[in-house]
Amino acid sequence: xxxxxxxxxxxxxxxxxxFKKISQEQLGITIGLDxxxxxxxxxxxxxxxxxxxxxTAERNAQDLAVPLAHFYLTPQEP
Numbered sequence: 001x002x003x004x005x006x007x008x009x010x011x012x013x014x015x016x017x018x019f020k021k022i023s024q025e026q027l028g029i030t031i032g033l034d035x036x037x038x039x040x041x042x043x044x045x046x047x048x049x050x051x052x053x054x055x056t057a058e059r060n061a062q063d064l065a066v067p068l069a070h071f072y073l074t075p076q077e078p
Contacts, residue, residue, distance in 0.1 A: 004074065005072060005074070007048060008071075008072070008074045009052070009057075009071045009072060010045065010047065010048045012070060012071045012072075013045060013046050013052075013071055014046040016064050016066060016070065016071075020065070022063075023039070024039040024042035024046075025039040027042050027060065027063060028042045030063045031056060031059040031060055031063055032059065045060075057071060
């Protein structure tokens with residue numbers, strides 16, 4: 001179940017970022033990642049290579065103008 005939540009988070013982060021037309025680099029810099037590698041770090045979050053910390057997830061939600069729960073709520077089956 002935890003892996004499903006992580007995979008869902010990764011997909012939601014990527015699709016939301018693309019929908020908002022924000023590059024990985026822009027998002028990484030905006031949330032305060034080191035300016036030498038923001039794109040790589042966001043890519044690792046989106047691909048599930050790194051698990052995102054709660055504070056960083058919250059910053060992503062704020063900068064993408066979505067509630068934090070947007071990344072974690074999975075669609076319910078009927």
